[in-house]
């Protein structure tokens with residue numbers, strides 16, 4: 001499973017931070033940070049989701065009010081949102 005985080009879309013409500021520890025607060029920027037991610041293109045960050053964190057990652061994606069978090073399965077199919 002993979003997660004993609006669109007930092008440009010993020011409005012810093014930080015619900016995701018409560019759902020999955022891979023998201024941290026950047027209070028100064030008013031944006032979340034996806035820890036241990038790679039910037040695939042400008043302001044779009046991706047990383048693998050460990051098996052043990054799949055539920056948390058999905059909750060984080062579902063809770064984001066602006067759909068800045070997208071979850072894909074290993075076949076590349078979109079699971080969330």
Ligand code: SF4
Nearest residue numbers: 010011013014016064
């Ligand atoms: S829940 Fe969405 S808008 Fe809020 S900080 Fe996380 S990614 Fe950004």
